[in-house]
Amino acid sequence: MTTFVSENSIPCLSDFVAGNLGIYFPPPRWSELQRSVERATQALGFPDVEACVNWLLTPPLNGERMAVLTEYLTVGETYFFRDPPLFQALEGEILPALIQARRARGGRPCLRVWSAGCCTGEEPYTLAMVLKRLLPDLDGWDLLLSGTDINLQFLEKARQGIYGAWSFRNVPPYIQERYFSLTLDKRWQLNPALRQMVSFSCLNLAADPYPAAGNNTSEIDLLLCRNVLMYFDAGTAAMALTRFHAALAEDGLLVVSPPEFGMVPGDRFRMIQYGDCLVYRKISKACSPRPAPPNPYESVPVVSAQPTLSGTGGRVAGTPGKTPSARRLAPRGAPPLAPLPPRDGCAALAEMEAAYSRKEYALVRELGGRALEQGPDNGEVLRLLVRCHANEGRLEEALSLCDRAIARDRVNAAGHFLRGMLLLEGGALPEAQASFRNACFLAPDFVLAHFISGDLARRLGRIVVARRHWRNALRLLSECPSEAPVPESEGLSAGRLREMLETLLSRGAPP
Ligand SMILES: C[S@@+](CC[C@H](N)C(=O)[O-])C[C@H]1O[C@@H](n2cnc3c(N)ncnc32)[C@H](O)[C@@H]1O
Known part of the structure; x- marks a missing residue:
């Protein structure tokens, strides 16, 4: 029996697989392709591998051929609650908000x-468990929970x-x-109620x-496609992402795995951070960001000289809608993730921060309003109020307060960063970029400012700038223990962010 696929056949087979399944075997993975064909040859009783490939x-x-290809070439690696932080975010924030x-x-909710x-x-059964917990009135919902795959054997096992x-x-x-x-042979059978979901x-x-x-692939509210696109050739992955965009409802969310972050096109999906994970929200009108809101910051001068800093920095969140509790960025020269004591003393601040972390925004506003009436403007108080207003959807008020915070302390990177986030939320991408530039300039060790600046630059098609920011962020994280929370990030760990950055950088120019 010929045990090797001929030199001519293997590139043909590789092209054929990419063309029909999307799965890409570049030359370094040809030995893997070879081994898969060997297994198929033996199992199907072909005299040699060449005959199997020809067939x-x-x-x-x-x-029949498709079933053979998928049986031997797809990767069946999966488990329940794969990526626990993601499922925590789904159960704690993402799905409750969608619901x-x-x-x-x-009407009848859907x-x-x-x-x-x-x-x-x-994966879909994990989602079923989560949704069952979140929807006590499940029977009153039109719920679609669909699992699709190319591999018929996998699907049969899923149904069982x-x-x-x-x-x-x-x-x-x-x-x-x-x-x-528990079954008699010591395996675990899912309860029928969940199976039927x-x-x-x-x-x-x-x-x-x-x-x-x-x-059932239209008007999707939440689409998970994790650890799939990473096996695809770039063209097929880009095509799938274009179709996912079309498949999502207007405010629909896409979840991919960290190694796939770099594939998601920034002009069609906006990255949103939930704690330690990132998901993508569909941007409805591709290539035409929402018109910029009136920009009350034209009067704020762009910082033009390197100031002397001691502990300025921003509180950071992937979106103003999900802002973190107060933590501070380290001063230049200190280990990048070391927290700092508050710069602005204010008796009400601790109480405000506690209320903020409980999402009691009305209380934060009340305490903040009183603090501002009783004393001079306090940057920390103002920025916390900015976050409250932004979280409650009052972008104009948030911008106005942010303006006041910047006017009070023009060299505080936090204010500029926050302004960038607000402008980003309003769709004013170039203006947001200018604010992030200020933040990075004022606090060069502001890890998340670099990370988000990179994402924004990518969305604006400035790949070289994006990569520079990501490299900066990666360098800043290099000394940090993996489990250390990234300052200002509402719990994103250094290891996780490092993983994302490495993936983004390893992908070369993203699509
Ligand atoms: C590594 S598993 C990922 C499973 C799950 N999403 C997770 O993250 O745990 C990859 C899955 O993608 C499927 N797959 C590969 N190519 C596919 C294609 N062209 N269309 C649909 N599914 C495909 C494989 O059959 C396999 O089940």
């Missing part, structure tokens, strides 16, 4: 969730809902006890039509 490549690519928005529409590349079902211990790595034991029953179907993301109402 696979002979048109038409019917269901609230859908309830607010009136929620559409799609796990694309769902493998053996662990029976899992071995390996699917539960990193999962607290109560999950098995609460949602599964999810529908599974075959969908090839590289070739099948989507979005389409007929296969």
Whole structure:
């Protein structure tokens, strides 16, 4: 038996697989492709691998050949609650907000969730567990929870809902006890109520039509496609992301895995940070950001001289809608993640910060208003009020207060950063970029300012600038323990941010 695929066949097979499945085997992975074909050759009883490859490549690519290709070439790695911080964010913030928005529409509420590349079902079933906890009135909802995959065997296993211990790595034991029953052969069978929540179907993301109402891939509120695009060639991944954009509802969210962040086009998806993870919100009108709101900052002079800083820095969040509690950036020269004591003394500040972290914004506003009446303007108080207004959707008030904070202390990077976030939220990208530039200039060790500046530069097509910011952020993080929270980030860990940055940088010029 010939054990090697000929030199001619392997590039053909690689092209054929990329063209039909989207899965890319570049030359360094040809040995992997070779091993997969060897296994198929043996299992299917071909006399040699060349015969097997010829059979696979002979048109038409019917269901039988497709099943062989997917069986031997897809990666079936998955488990329940894969990426716990993501599921914490989904359960704690993302889904509750979506649910609230859908309830607010009136009528029978509807929620559409799609796990694309769902493998053996662990991902959509995890979502089912979360949604069951969040929707006590589940029967009153039109809930779509769809899992699609190209591999028919995976889908069959998903439908059965029976899992071995390996699917539960990193999962607290109560999950098995609460949602599964033990089978005679010591595996775990998912409870029927959860099984019925999810529908599974075959969908090839590289070739099948989507979005389409007929296969439940339109008007999606939450789309998870994790650890799938990373195996695709760049063209197929870009095509899939374009279609995901079209498949999402106007305010729909896309979740990919950290190694895939660099593939998501910044002109069509806006990055949003939830604690330790990033998700993407659809930007509805591609390439035409919302018109800039009136900019009350034209009067704020751009900083033109390097000031002497001691502990200025910004509180940072991926979006003003999700702002962090007060933590401060380290001064230049100090370890980048060391916290600082407050710069502006104000008796009410601690109470305001506590209320802010409980999301009691009305109380924060009341305390802040009183503090400002009783004493001189305090930057910390003003910036916390800015965040409250922004979180409550009052962008103009937030901008006006931010203006006041900057006027009080023009060399405080926090104010400029916050201004950048507000302008970003209002769609004024070039103006936001100028503010972030100020923030990075005033506090060169402001890790998140570099990170977000990089993302913004990427959205504006300035890839070289984006990469420079990301490299800066990576350098600043290089000495930090992985578990250290990134200052101003509402809990994003240094390790996680490092991982994101490494991925973004390793991707070269993003699409
Ligand atoms: C590594 S698993 C990811 C499973 C799950 N999303 C997770 O993150 O745990 C990758 C999945 O993508 C599927 N896949 C690969 N190519 C695909 C394609 N062209 N269309 C749909 N699914 C595909 C594979 O069959 C496999 O189940």
